[in-house]
Amino acid sequence: MNSPAPPRAPLPSRTALHARYAWDTGPCLAPVHCGWDGVRGRHRPVRARSLPAGPVRLSYAGLDEGPRHVLEFLRQQGVPTAAAGTGDAPADILLRGTTARAVPALPPATLLLPFRVRLVVPVGEGTEALRARISRRERRGFAARRRERGWTWEQATGPGAFDHFYERMHLPTMRRRHGGATRSVPPALAYECLFRRGALFFVVENGTRVAGVLCARRARSRTLTMRLLGVLDGAEDHYASGAARALTHFALEWACMHGMTHVDLSGCEPFLSKGIFQFKQRFHPECRLPADHFGGKRLVLRVVRDTPGVRDLLVANPVVALAAGGFEALYFHDAHRPPRTDLAWQCPGILRARHLDLDTFLHPVPR
Template sequence: MLIRRSVLAQPVFAWRTSTRPGLVRLRSTWDDVRLRRATSVRSTVDGPLTLGYLGIPEGTSHVMPFLEKQAARGGPVLRRSTRTVPWAEALAPADVDLMAIGAPPARVRPLLSARDLLLPFRVELVVPVVPDVAAMRARVSRKERQRVARQRRDLGWRLEHTAAAEDFQWFYDHVHLPTMRRRHGPATRSLERDIALQCVFRRGFLFFLTDEHERVAGMLCLFDRRTRTLTLRLAGVTHGAPAHYATGAFAALYVLILEWAAVHDVRAVNLSGCEPFLSKGIFQFKRKLHPQVVRPADHFGAKRLLLRVVRDTPRVRDFLVANPVIAEAPGGGLEAVYFHDDRRAARLDLRWEGTGLRGARLTHLDSFLRSTSGGGTPFVSA
């Protein structure tokens, strides 16, 4: 069985993540065919607010958990149901307040209406690398850069690179899994151990942040020799201990890896992906490294997320204001969209600057929800 899993690891991983154009096209075609019957999710959170999702199955693990978490605001998910339905249901009225539809553009664009936002299904945060450590260090926000320098001096932090298989096993069991379980609980999702070993560790790099006594954080990265891109795949702090977050060890690991990349012929560091919302915590954390927000190079880059307001309710308005989006901009590219109304101020504290977005758009909810044009007012030009 172990041999069989090892043999299957490479094709399974490639099918999920490959950026080679031929395989991306094949995966996209397959996804479009299977959408003849789409995954449908209906979820209600306290308030109440009812969310819906229709589209590719990956939406149940990428899109819905985020929407539920933000909508529940710390409360429980009261009801959740999942089924498979004909794609034609995307054209039918949905018995929900807010609907997300995840599919290729050719399926999504014909559905667009004035109450819809067209988003990338996911975004990736990519830092261009130059062969200059000082220049890479300067990409980090000044406050973060000063804090990391102080902690490196006071705690003796350094970057360790290892290629030993036993170090991978220790990282997986004592760093990555405990961190994921502490942060995400039952919603934890990660690469299976064998795939992480065969397809990432043996084709990439394992880093640890160490102090004078122990390893305190770790990062497993895939290295694409064709594009010279280092992609951060699995991460964590030792035993998932909150104390390591408190010292800033996890953040420092990113900075040290950028410095390492500058002297090891790496052209880009992909900080990995997230949902297209500025309120995503990992987006705001990684924004301090001034990455470029791009569509993924894998099959997710060929998919879109249509966010539709079905009912104009106070809870829907609360959600839209609290979760500014990264949307398709007129004429191409990506932009930030902030909602507000006369009672709710735009969440401009959720920053977009320094991420390569084309600009930001401030949109009054009365105009978006009641007019036939939607739209908004650009207030910053990148």
Template sequence: MQRDPMTLHARYAWTNSEHPGLTRLRLWWDGDLPRRFPQVVSELPGHPLVLGYAGIDDGLRHVLPFLEERRGGNAAAIRRWHSSVGWDRLERGAGPADCDLLAVGTTARRAARLPDDRSLLLPFRLHLVVPVVADATEMRRRISRKERQRTERQFRLRDWSVETSMSDADFDHFYDAIHLPTMRLRHGASTRSMDKDMARACLLRRGMLLFLREGDRRVAGMLCRYGPAPDTLTLRLAGVLDGAQEHYAHGALAALYPALIDWASRHGVRRLDLSGCEPFVSKGIFQFKRKFHPRVELPRTHFRDKRLWLSVRRDTPAVRNFLVANPVLAEDPAAPGRWQALYFHDAERPPRRSLPWQCPNVTAARDIDLDVFLHGARPVGARRTLRETR
């Protein structure tokens, strides 16, 4: 039995609303309400890097799984130790003592009071947004040439076609046979997604489905939602049929992105939000979606005023390896709305410039010497790095 639509919409709005009043209420709940916060230490047997997370609950769904993924190894072997912590201890920088790298998720106001030394202050989440014009030819031209040529070739070779739908039957097929299997096969025990009743009530009823057909089969799909402005479309859920690797290998899911951009340009969409990601250049979603020439933006939800404080607790080779392997995106303090990529390095570890950063409003990259960052006379964080490491 489907649940009460009003309840589903209220739950959806708590996380996803862009209404100023509701976002302020959510920030009060996450930042100003006196309470204790979850604190987790993550260990992987045989791996030297011990991760820690503390702060708002959203970080347990977004930040910590990403850090664990980037650490590598068998996800099923991860051991987490759970406790709680008061904000007064976090403000003194006194998170769990038994981790090497600590991430704290909190509001921007509180994050500004955290210690500067050996730390970075980053956005909690970023969105990748494609500005859309009515000229479909111009929109295709903005997609990377390599991606555009590969997609066009696959459409010809595999006789692909695109269709849209808003029917409940097609939604059931998308959710049960495409989206959920994809999430389970990609993320296993850490799978997270919107439940089916909420997706039907809050996404399908205010959006549309886009399918990629191969013959008589729908081999990939996306569920998008309009709003709050009528010319804004946000990609929310996606996947390939049965989560099968063969469809990934053929580029079925990747092909839906240029198809979605083309559809948007022809149907009055002027702002296409390709959804969010963590503020790391090494994030696979960022590397893939930057091919479609998006702007990097702060979310318009409560995440806009939340920050991620990343603190080095112990200077170890494993910590240095992690920082070098995972460059970050930080807002340029001299030019709000513009972003810069920060690449760590030291004498033994060159900056990982093989990871590209270029987007319309990611305007530069900076190299950060780990010896200065960890032991310099003046602390270097994302709040100061852009001026002090030139």
């Protein structure tokens, strides 16, 4: 790895940034962080409820990450929510964000899900083994676009490269794709904890940097973690051209050639309908619980009323559920709604797929 970029903040500020980063992402502090969040979630739970005009009456309570992760995903599925009190109308689906230690006994028509999952690709066995992991269609598509667009890959180390990436790529991309729900790492923390200790890469097309990814590395670790990415000015053209997808291919190639053992493609919510999951599944990653505080958190999904909207939502969004020894993919269906088998699930760590008949799953639930 190259020498770190020069610091931009005085030592006390840098120390505070590293402490915050360790709290948010470090495996050593994960049990403490998770326990602290669990106490807050029990005594001061965050509450949200779907809007009256929505197709499903949904209620969330518990950990404060719920609105930023789970509820944002459901908003994208057509079920927007807003902050709520305790006296609102009954719900069709109850969601609770909690810690693994505090999961209650599960009543009928209830699912226990990881709060988030991580997708990690082994790269330590060489380029041929890596190539064999990637789906043939994905490999061929990338190779064709690489030739057509003339893409190259470069690592950048100067502070100006960080500023260009963060201001011209990452922030515009997040705003374009997430709007008001945009969440990211603050620039000072990204510079100190990611850029100075990690690696910044760009996809270059015709001499122009069109996409970039900022990756994290921990001391004594041989895992490269893709943390922040973006395309130039957030332009949709660079998604359409495949430049954003190329970041993953190039990062895997680089890591394989530079002695890394794994590339962490980052995490997502436990729904197979997530576009991120479907794309990353093509690289045959290992599906794991996160090593940070999210690894000790759970999402309890309980159906309390059987409605057409509830059935539509469950069928449209198969889940990654906890199972003995790993995860399982659950696909819902009924006589009028076939299972979404177009959504792939095959990853090491997901042990099997099960198809659940909604008439059976929801039998104890009133209509």
